[in-house]
Amino acid sequence: MSAFDRLVAAGRELPDLSGVDWGALPARYKRYPRQGVRLPYPPRRTRTELGRLGDLLFSVNGLSRLLWLTDADLTLHHGTPSITGSTTPSIAVPGTGGHGDALVETARPIPSAGARYPVELYVCSGPEVPGLPPGVYHYDPPRHALDAVRAGESRTEVNRALGAGDGPVPELIVLLTTVFWRTAAKYGAFAHRLLGLDAGVAAEQMLQAAARHGLPATLHTTLSVERVDRILGLNAFAESTVAAVTCGRSVPPSTAPLSRPVTAVSPETSIVGLDHLADLAEVHAACMRAAPPPPEPPVREPWGPGSQPHALTPHPLPNAEQPPDAEPSPNAALLTRRSTLSGYSPTAITPADLARVLRSLHPGSWVQHLILIHRVTGLPTGSYRYDATTHTLLRIGPRPDLLPTVPPLLRKEYGEAAAVLVPVGDYAGGGELGHRLLTLETGRQLQRAALAAAAARLACRIHCDFPGPTLLAWMGVDTSSLDTLALMTLGVPPRRSVPADLCFSPALE
Numbered sequence: 001m002s003a004f005d006r007l008v009a010a011g012r013e014l015p016d017l018s019g020v021d022w023g024a025l026p027a028r029y030k031r032y033p034r035q036g037v038r039l040p041y042p043p044r045r046t047r048t049e050l051g052r053l054g055d056l057l058f059s060v061n062g063l064s065r066l067l068w069l070t071d072a073d074l075t076l077h078h079g080t081p082s083i084t085g086s087t088t089p090s091i092a093v094p095g096t097g098g099h100g101d102a103l104v105e106t107a108r109p110i111p112s113a114g115a116r117y118p119v120e121l122y123v124c125s126g127p128e129v130p131g132l133p134p135g136v137y138h139y140d141p142p143r144h145a146l147d148a149v150r151a152g153e154s155r156t157e158v159n160r161a162l163g164a165g166d167g168p169v170p171e172l173i174v175l176l177t178t179v180f181w182r183t184a185a186k187y188g189a190f191a192h193r194l195l196g197l198d199a200g201v202a203a204e205q206m207l208q209a210a211a212r213h214g215l216p217a218t219l220h221t222t223l224s225v226e227r228v229d230r231i232l233g234l235n236a237f238a239e240s241t242v243a244a245v246t247c248g249r250s251v252p253p254s255t256a257p258l259s260r261p262v263t264a265v266s267p268e269t270s271i272v273g274l275d276h277l278a279d280l281a282e283v284h285a286a287c288m289r290a291a292p293p294p295p296e297p298p299v300r301e302p303w304g305p306g307s308q309p310h311a312l313t314p315h316p317l318p319n320a321e322q323p324p325d326a327e328p329s330p331n332a333a334l335l336t337r338r339s340t341l342s343g344y345s346p347t348a349i350t351p352a353d354l355a356r357v358l359r360s361l362h363p364g365s366w367v368q369h370l371i372l373i374h375r376v377t378g379l380p381t382g383s384y385r386y387d388a389t390t391h392t393l394l395r396i397g398p399r400p401d402l403l404p405t406v407p408p409l410l411r412k413e414y415g416e417a418a419a420v421l422v423p424v425g426d427y428a429g430g431g432e433l434g435h436r437l438l439t440l441e442t443g444r445q446l447q448r449a450a451l452a453a454a455a456a457r458l459a460c461r462i463h464c465d466f467p468g469p470t471l472l473a474w475m476g477v478d479t480s481s482l483d484t485l486a487l488m489t490l491g492v493p494p495r496r497s498v499p500a501d502l503c504f505s506p507a508l509e
């Protein structure tokens with residue numbers, strides 16, 4: 001069995017968290033010496049070019065809210081009211097008469113597996129943004145600042161690494177990296193799958209935040225990783241580039257010479273030499289060597305055995321858009337989206353609400369979507385396939401009553417949710433780089449669905465803590481060359497006696 005096969009197999013199992021040393025998890029922030037530029041705050045209230053850039057970065061990685069986990073939440077999430085060794089502060093919760101403590105955590109606009117936030121953002125700029133000298137900068141979420149990594153013009157070199165050749169450069173290039181150990185310290189080899197999903201979530205949020213500012217933006221997922229890592233001064237086995245977003249107009253590059261990279265104050269741990277992550281290191285090395293990109297692996301149509309499309313009953317979904325003022329726009333949802341903490345109110349949603357979430361997806365040949373319908377007015381309970389071209393649901397089988405062995409939180413959500421989204425694809429078909437691109441694309445789709453759900457005032461939560469092959473088999477789907485890539489429960493937000501989280505400042509809403 002190759003390292004890649006072993007990682008794919010690990011990604012199909014439930015992650016084992018029994019040996020996690022909660023007190024020893026690595027920091028979720030990277031720090032550089034404080035030389036650079038403070039970004040205007042609060043980000044939503046600024047009108048300058050620099051403020052706009054700050055808002056773009058804040059919308060992805062900013063410390064936008066405080067998350068309150070009560071004893072009841074912790075029991076539901078971890079099976080115990082306290083996480084042994086956790087270094088996160090615990091405070092008394094107002095409104096509980098002193099009876100309840102809460103674990104308080106900083107949280108960000110984007111969801112992240114285990115709230116590990118492995119994605120770091122770097123900006124390559126020229127002279128176009130007033131107040132920001134040409135250079136490479138790291139976004140520091142706690143200080144909402146750009147720390148200088150290199151001075152000078154980097155965009156020509158980065159552009160070449162993106163395969164764009166010489167000539168004009170984009171006004172800004174935002175590079176997205178993932179820090180392996182940050183997620184792998186908790187999830188081991190299972191992190192391979194999560195890192196790609198997290199990167200896809202962040203990339204999608206970046207694109208949507210750019211659209212909010214009317215900034216043209218393009219995502220690049222195939223690039224010379226080695227060259228970009230070198231430009232950023234990274235140890236490629238501790239932190240490595242996964243994607244780039246080029247923003248703004250094409251402009252002539254400046255002539256400012258590029259200085260040597262600054263060393264981070266908090267260097268990240270390399271996974272080389274960590275025995276249990278040897279496969280992750282080997283697969284990452286293979287990804288870096290893999291170019292040009294592999295062809296998109298075709299995804300088999302996920303019909304149940306013996307069911308052919310013509311034999312399935314189509315359920316067309318409504319197309320009507322809601323009146324524009326009836327609900328927050330997906331733009332507003334960029335900062336208000338959050339994962340449900342305590343399941344759902346077991347109430348039906350309308351087909352129009354479900355349609356809005358499904359419309360946000362753009363399934364291609366990489367990712368297809370199965371949907372488990374539980375409480376959607378007028379739709380029979382069951383497992384469906386979503387056909388994006390006709391915006392139709394096709395019923396392929398029954399909905400399993402229960403999920404196979406899953407943690408209590410997911411069991412509760414599954415019982416109360418109105419619907420469950422199950423993106424499927426072929427993990428192994430595209431090789432090392434294909435797997436990375438597939439997980440990235442899945443992360444993008446999940447984030448689109450999460451933003452659409454928030455805009456429709458629905459709650460949701462992404463999950464990877466379930467045995468995918470068993471779920472597909474229970475749905476009556478033939479599992480050869482087909483994997484569940486993640487799962488998203490979706491439903492009506494529950495009522496809570498204690499606030500689940502708070503925005504740092506009303507100005508951020």
Ligand SMILES: Cc1cc2nc3c(=O)[nH]c(=O)nc-3n(C[C@H](O)[C@H](O)[C@H](O)COP(=O)(O)O)c2cc1C
Pocket residue numbers: 107108109110111112113114115194197198201337338339340409461462463464465
């Ligand atoms: C790729 C990915 C996988 C996730 N997997 C799980 C999971 O298996 N179980 C779970 O309860 N939450 C899961 N989550 C949700 C995170 O725990 C949640 O995003 C994080 O705690 C931050 O909270 P927020 O989404 O409210 O900002 C996942 C999120 C992402 C992006």
